[in-house]
Amino acid sequence: MDQSALIPHLFRTEFGRITSVLAWRFGIAHIEVAEDIAGETFLAAMETWPYKGIPDNPTGWLYTVAANKAKNYLARDTNFQKKIVPELRRGEEAVNAQDIDLSPGNIKDSQLRMLFAICHPAIPQEAQIGLALRVLCGLGIDEIAHALLSNKETINKRLHRAKERLRDEGIIIDLPPAAEIEQRLDTVLTTLYLLFNEGYYSETHDEMIREDLCREAIRLASLLTESEQTNIPAVNALLALMCFHASRFAARRDSEGDMVLYADQDESLWDQQLIARGVGYINAASRGERLSRYHVEAGIAYWHTIKEDTPEKWENILQLYNILLQIQYSPVAALNRTFALAKARSKEEAITEAEKLQLTTNPYYYTLLGELYADQDQAKARSYLDKALSLAVTRADRRSIRQKLDRLS
Amino acid sequence: MEQYILIFRHQDGSKIASPEQMQVWMKQTMDWIGGIAAQNKFVQGNGLPFDEARVVGHQGVVTNGPFGDIKETIGGYVIVRAASIDEAVEFAKGSPVLQGEGNTVEVRRVASRDGVH
Structure with missing residues (x-):
């Protein structure tokens, strides 16, 4: 045999x-x-x-x-x-x-056409992710449910409705006309970005499925670079971002499978090959007129591939967050900007800025305040971290907040 | 040494399993058969595709099948050499088919021309 x-x-x-x-x-x-x-x-x-x-x-x-x-x-x-x-x-x-x-050519083209059909603006975002996982990535219903922390019935219903929608809307499996490609690519990139994040930030402890989602997102995004019509700078920027993040996979989990925070990671475990690939994409992304959020986020992610804390590193990260917040505000970006501010300038300055954010339902807001106050006012730091602990939803978050509390004397 | 046939009864895998799961099962089947063959106890085996299956009934009535009410149907077989039915059963216990609830492996001695059958 x-x-x-x-x-x-x-x-x-x-x-x-x-x-x-x-x-x-x-x-x-x-x-x-x-x-x-x-x-x-x-x-x-x-x-x-x-x-x-x-x-x-x-x-x-x-x-x-x-x-x-x-x-x-x-x-x-x-x-x-x-x-x-x-x-x-x-x-x-x-x-x-x-x-x-x-044939290889038609397989590639068909996948590309299917990617655009699935990421049609008429299909709800979460259904797009489910469909991509099913149709383009070949995951079973159980595997999708597992990856998205949902259950079989919900995923089945979601996929069923999405397929109905594809039928009812009369969506044609084809590339959009040249004039619409860039606009339609926005939706495609958002879905791939979310697919990647689903894997990267997922709460599931199953490392296999997490890495698989990220790998699939990278594979599908790479497909876009292989066609002249879709190989635009934003696609390369998104790929760079994904490569930089994915390079830390091995370092992000300890032997028990628990999350290791960035500052505590062993950088010898970072995947230098993926980082180099990301740099290649960043270079390919540096053309054209439009600065996408992926460009900025890739820049931030790039600086994170350099472990050493230098004023230059944090100044760059701060400036990139300043730009990112103008393109696309998110509470996470606002908090990260404030953290970068503390690193690039001073904790005092960061505290002043942090208190302006008033993200009073966000556990990370209080975690940040707790960290910023740690050297200045232990009692205040403790009370912020206690507040964060009471708002934290995930096991991993509660664990990391408790670690910070333990570090206070 | 007698020959025993191990008959697999299971669901149509493509309806219940993901491609990844099917690949895992296939690999397990190959390892299982390889293990039997390594003991020089493997005679032959094959899968029985579901598509184009027919059941010919009384008076030549032909139906597509065997589908309908029965979920578990014959999907394949393996013939092994074993010293006893117990040894053949031990082989059967290793079959990946049995990971599916409701699936079975039927173990039957193959009649030999020894005058007993």
Whole structure:
């Protein structure tokens, strides 16, 4: 038996490719048929490979089987014959195996087209993320529920409604016209950004799934750089941001799986290769007129890849936060700006600014105040941290606040 | 040494499992079979695809299937060499098919021409 090793996640990766090509071929209304055929293809592999050995070209084997199944489906299913075949793209041609084009070029194009179809402004944001995970990343319902800290029923309903929406809106699996690409890319990038964050900041302790989400977000964003029409500076900036963050994966968790704060991380665990890749993307992003939030956030993330605390580092981070807050305000950015201010200037100055923020329902607000007061007024610091503890929702946050409380004498 | 057939009854995996899970199962199946083969106890085996399956009934009535009410149906088999039914059962216990609730592996001796059967 030929036991050549199987590529890890081969089925998952190929699910997205096969589904994208078939759904493009059948039309978005029949996306579930495409998913089923992809699933049946892997089943056929399961029924054959353990006994006959893994074929020399596993991917080619899967594509042949998927194309045949699609062809059989088109030929046999009477409903499909009557209703769908007439609507098929290039429907005037006879339906034959050659029509199922699983060439590398069409796979790439189909995934790109599918990414735009899924990230259509008519689809709610969280449904876009679910659909991307299912259709493009090949995750199962359980895996999506696990990754998004939800349950199977909720995810099933969400995906079902999203697919209905895709049908009802008559969304076509295609790249938007050139004039609209940049605008439509905004939605695509937001979804990929959220997908990445879902993995990076997720509360789940399952490190595998967290890294998988981040890796998938990077993979899909990379796809955008491979096409001339979509390889715009903001895409490169987002990729740089993702690479810089992802470089700290190994350092972010201790042996018990608990979060290690940035300041306490062992920087020898940072992935220098990913950092270098991020720098490459940053350079590619530095053209054009438009400064996106991803440019600014990538800049901030870049400075965080330098562990040493220098006035230059924190001054740069401060200035970048100043810009980011103008492009896109968020409480987190406001708090981080204040932290950078303390590092670049002084804690006194930061305290004055912090007290102006008045984010009185935000636990991180009180955590920051607690930290800023730690050297000045221990009693005040303690009372702020107590307040933070009472507002904190997650186990990880409560743990890190308690650590800060312990550090106070 | 007798031959025993291990018959897998399980659900259609593509309906319940993610691609990743299917790949994991497949890998486990390969390792399981490899383990039996390493003891020189593996005879043969195969999967039985669900698509295009037919059931021919009384008076030649042909139906698509075996689907409908039965969730667990025959998905494949492996024939092993074993000194006893107990040894064959031990092999069966290692089958990844059994990770699915309701799934079974039926163990049957293959009749040999020894005059007993």
